[in-house]
Amino acid sequence: xxxxxxxxxxxxxxxxxxxxxxxxxxxxxxxxxxxxxxxxxxxxxxxxxxxxxxxxxxxxxxxxxxxxxxxxxxxxxxxxxxxxxxxxxxxxxxxxxxxxxxxxxxxxxxxxxxxx
Amino acid sequence: xxxxxxxxxxxxxxxxxxxxxxxxxxxxxxxxxxxxxxxxxxxxxxxxxxxxxxxxxxxxxxxxxxxxxxxxxxxxxxxxxxxxxxxxxxxxxxxxxxxxxxxxxxxxxxxxxxx
Numbered sequence: 579x580x581x582x583x584x585x586x587x588x589x590x591x592x593x594x595x596x597x598x599x600x601x602x603x604x605x606x607x608x609x610x611x612x613x614x615x616x617x618x619x620x621x622x623x624x625x626x627x628x629x630x631x632x633x634x635x636x637x638x639x640x641x642x643x644x645x646x647x648x649x650x651x652x653x654x655x656x657x658x659x660x661x662x663x664x665x666x667x668x669x670x671x672x673x674x675x676x677x678x679x680x681x682x683x684x685x686x687x688x689x690x691x692x693x694x
Numbered sequence: 695x696x697x698x699x700x701x702x703x704x705x706x707x708x709x710x711x712x713x714x715x716x717x718x719x720x721x722x723x724x725x726x727x728x729x730x731x732x733x734x735x736x737x738x739x740x741x742x743x744x745x746x747x748x749x750x751x752x753x754x755x756x757x758x759x760x761x762x763x764x765x766x767x768x769x770x771x772x773x774x775x776x777x778x779x780x781x782x783x784x785x786x787x788x789x790x791x792x793x794x795x796x797x798x799x800x801x802x803x804x805x806x807x808x809x
Contacts, residue, residue: 587737611796620785620801621739636796668739681789682729683797685739 581605582686584669590692597656599689601669608674610652611683612636612644615666627652628674659693666690696721698786700800707776708808714761715771715803717786725791728769730760733802734782742784745769747791776807 585600601610611626613636623636625644633644641663645653652671656663667690670683697720707713719728730742745753745760753760761770773780783804787797 618801621797621799623796626796666737668737670739681727682741682744684741685731688737688739690737 582669582671582684584667584686584689586689587687588690588692590694591656591659592694593660595656595659595693597659597691597693599654599656599667599669599691601652601654601671601686602650603652603671603684604650605671605673605684606649607671607684608649609672609681609683610646611670611672612642612652612654613668613670614638614663615668615688621668624654661693664691664693696723696726696788696790696798698788698798698800700786700803702803704804704806706806706808707773707780709778710775712772712774713776713805715773715784715786715805717769717771717800719767719769719786719788721767721788721790723790727789727791728760728762729787729789729797730758730769730771731785731787732780732782733785734779739785743771773805778807778809781805781807 582603609628612624613621627633627646643655668688669686672681672683699718726747728745732740743755743758757774759772783802785802786800
C-alpha cells in the first residue's frame with residue numbers, strides 16, 4: 579500500500595514564525611505535491627516537484643517555499659507565517675510512469691495549521 | 695485551461711440506496727484522466743476511481759462506478775448501496791496526460807448518508 583505521512587496532524591504557530599511542514603512517501607514516487615485546502619475553495623496547488631532538487635510553482639506559491647533534498651521527502655516552508663496561511667495542508671505523491679491511472683496521486687493525512 | 699465543476703449542494707441519501715454525484719469538466723485536450731476522491735472528516739483524501747478519456751468502458755471499483763459521458767463532458771460518480779461510512783466530502787479531479795500529473799480539483803460535494 580502507498581503510504582504518505584505528514585509530520586503533524588495539528589500545528590499552532592504565531593505570526594512571523596518560520597514553519598516547516600514535512601512529508602514523506604515510501605513508494606519511490608518521483609512526483610510530490612503540496613496543496614492547501616480552504617472551505618469553499620477546494621484544493622489549490624502550492625508547489626510540486628517531479629524530481630530531487632526540482633521544484634515548480636503551483637497556483638498559489640506566494641508566501642511559501644519548498645525543499646526536496648531526498649526523493650522520499652518534500653518539505654513546505656512558510657518563511658514568515660501569517661494568519662491568512664491558516665489552513666489544511668495536504669501532501670501527495672505520484673509515480674511519473676505514464677499511462678492509465680499509474681500516476682494517481684496519493685495523499686497524506688493532512689496538517690491543520692493555525693497561525694495566531 | 696482545464697476546469698472542474700461540482701455544483702450540487704449538500705447531498706443526502708438513505709442507507710442502502712444509490713446516489714449520483716455530478717461532475718462536469720472542461721478541456722480542449724483530447725487526452726486526460728478523471729479521478730474521484732473521498733475525504734472523510736478525518737481529512738485524508740482517499741482515491742476511489744479513475745477514468746481515462748480513451749477508455750471504452752465506464753470504470754467500476756466495487757460499489758463505485760463512473761458514468762462517463764465524453765460528449766457532454768461529464769464524469770458522475772455513482773455509489774451503490776450507500777453505507778453510513780460513505781458520509782464524506784467527494785472531489786472530482788482531472789489531469790491532462792503528460793502534464794506532470796498536476797490535478798485540477800472541483801470544489802467538492804458533501805454527502806450525508808441517513809440511517
